Amino acid sequence: MIGYARASDLSLTADGARLSLATADALTPAGPVVRPSFFSGFVSRPDAVAAALLAVADVAATSYYELSARRASLDPVVTASGDRLRFEAFSRCNGVYARFDLLSDGIDAGEVGYGTTNVDINPPLRHALASTQLADLLHLDVGEGGLAVATAEQTHLERPVDLPDRWIRGFAEVPTIAARMRLVAEVDRLPTMTFLASLRSGAPGPTVHYAPGPRGLQPSAVRRESDVRLAGTSRLSAARRVMRFAHRMRAYAHDSGASGWVVDVPGGRVTFIITAEPYRGFSGEGGLxxxxxxxxxxxxxxxxxxxxxxxxxxxxxxxxxxxxxxxxxxxxxxxxxxxxxxxxDLAEGAWFHRELxxxxxxxGGDHARLERARELVSSEQTVLTEGMCRVVADGAVHWVRESGGILHCTCRWHARYGHSRGPCAHELAARLLFASPTQDGRR
Structure with a gap:
């Protein structure tokens, strides 16, 4: 097992159940740390915490575009922020993002540290979590119980766990998409349970537009801007893990068709963000x-x-x-x-800090369009002409114009996707040129 000295486990002690999540090497305010300890204490709702962790683990183990592609899960990323713990993961198809925030009121005793690492949620642990009950006394350990600060002489810190490239690009895209989402509906306990129970399964399930109504979210026969689009109902199926604990759910929509879902549970909340199409992963969004x-x-x-x-x-x-x-x-x-x-964080409406x-x-490596745009500008293939930007690329001439503060290009990419998957390289080149032009119209 890469990056872990031992496996995570859930064991019984004289004081109750003890959930010990093994960490990999991490980044903290003190610098690189070998197998850190971010938290050791009791949680107020063991059953809800166990279900929320399983929801994140379910997403990490599943390809929703083809459910038969399910394999061993990847390791969620955990961030300790002093007052809360955040557990994050992407689906194997990279079209679903899940996060569990264990908030301060979900912690009975213990002090949360600062830093980011991976945690091991292995199959035996998943099985044990599934049997956790309300009456159990659950002690949560995130780490090894001590710190060992790495030095240049003793430790060479690389990525502690081999995060796939699509996860890395997903971590880049998700916050930018979430920051542009709008709240569509907020429903309480019973409508939340009814909605989650009604989701059709399958791979990936039908795409349904939902509108807020007096009885919660209802399928909408007429598509309206006020609706939220769930592209593949099975892609929200992991939320059923926390359905019985939910006391509120909020639905968010993005202009591209992506959606966000925040389920409040005792002591925390679980967030799901889903791409606009079942076959589209976050690494292809290009929004940022x-x-x-x-x-x-x-x-x-x-x-x-x-x-x-x-x-x-x-x-x-x-x-x-x-x-x-x-x-x-x-x-x-x-x-x-x-x-x-x-x-x-959709619920907070704000950014949060972590370090991978x-x-x-x-x-640059992950955003070839941006690198291509910089090449077009530096090679003087992008010039201002009569209030428009003329871009010569691959033997073709493209024109970029601004209308209402929005750039439009004549290329095939813009004709096919518009602004749903981010700007084309020609629009980015024009943006770079407009930002700092010289007198002759070149940067």
């Missing part, structure tokens, strides 16, 4: 590319100095502290999303 063109090194450094594993990042406060515009702060946060340094031990050069 809009923000990446408006970033410079000085802005990145200034914003990075303000990140300290905050459970809620106040972007306006960072703008005031750094004297940067809100647009530059948002652009910097988008870059940090690419390297896994920030996520977005990844190479910062992944920003």
């Amino acid at each position: 590319l809009h923000a990446l063109g408006d970033v410079d090194d000085d802005g990145l450094s200034a914003v990075a100095a303000c990140l300290a594993w905050q459970p809620v990042i106040d972007a306006d406060a960072i703008a005031r502290e750094t004297s940067l515009t809100r647009r530059r702060v948002d652009g910097a946060l988008a870059v940090f999303a690419v390297s896994g340094r920030v996520g977005f 031990p990844l190479d910062p050069s992944r920003v």
